[in-house]
Amino acid sequence: MTGRIEALEDVIETALKVGLALSTGLLLVGLIAGAGRPLRWGILLLMLTPVVRVAVVTAGLAVERDWTFTAVSFVVLAILLSGIWVSVHR
């Protein structure tokens, strides 16, 4: 079990690094060029990184058939997605 959690941690680490690299690039371009659009996308991408992280964990645990924690992680994902839904529809 511990070994599998470690493998999942590696996948999460990669997802976090990709999210960070992309949003950092956009934010840098936006700030240096004084452009609103890359800033907006950079911020949105950064905001979405934790959501993607939870989605990766949920999928990873489902693959591992750890159903208890898949359910726990899915609840977190559902709360985050409902937060986005509420924000868009207010």
Add this chain to the structure above:
Amino acid sequence: MPVHHVLLYLFTGAAAGLVGAMLGIGGGVFLVPLLTLVLGVPIRAAVAASLISVIATATASSTVNLDRGLVNMRLAMALEVATSIGGLGGGLAASLLSTQQLFVLFGGTLAVMGALMLLRSGRRNVIADTSVDPGRLGGRLQEGDTTYVYRVRRLNLALAASLVAGAVSGLLGLGGGIIKVPVLNTFCGVPIRVAAATSAFMIGVTAAASVFVYFARGDVVLPVAAAVALGALPGSIAGARLGQRVEARALKIFMAAVLLLVGGRMALEVL
């Protein structure tokens, strides 16, 4: 925005990220007062920038902490349910509270946590006997050549604290680690380094539960949030690395001092 303002926001973000990642609290606790009191940013824009910076800190420091095996994933997942519910509720409720009420809530919370942390800074949570079963939520911690075991106690209290932490996070732009780290460490048996790393891992999710509400409401001032977050990234990577080299007791006392100072400062603002 003038260049010296950008540099000021970058530096502020870096400082908050450094201390925030070291203590697992995200840095919102310094950012909100710094942005509002020193740089004159309106409180809701400061809270929004802080939440985005907390996400940057959580993401960057977790890449370091996951590598070193300090994050307790199962505990984080269990507590994230409570923090994200609280976070979403706090974000939605933020528009119902006045600035003064937000300040009082912020200052009061910090001072109480600081006193608590200081009182119990001498206690250690780890067991040197590695044959002890850590249980489903507990774990092992490597410090130098020694491996320790820890067990998680009072999960209900940890869940309740996480719910409150989430709500406070959504209201005040913190990561919520400011409540979780002291409670996990002083009451639930989690070693300070694991509490900090696990909290740092969670706070991005807590902040993400409320940040979209702020974004949709137009509270995110893009250049401010971007500069603060860009500063927080290198700051928090450095903070996460530094946190592993400092003595556990020193970390606790440092955290208590920070809480008391910032809490007192915010409370004074209202009086």
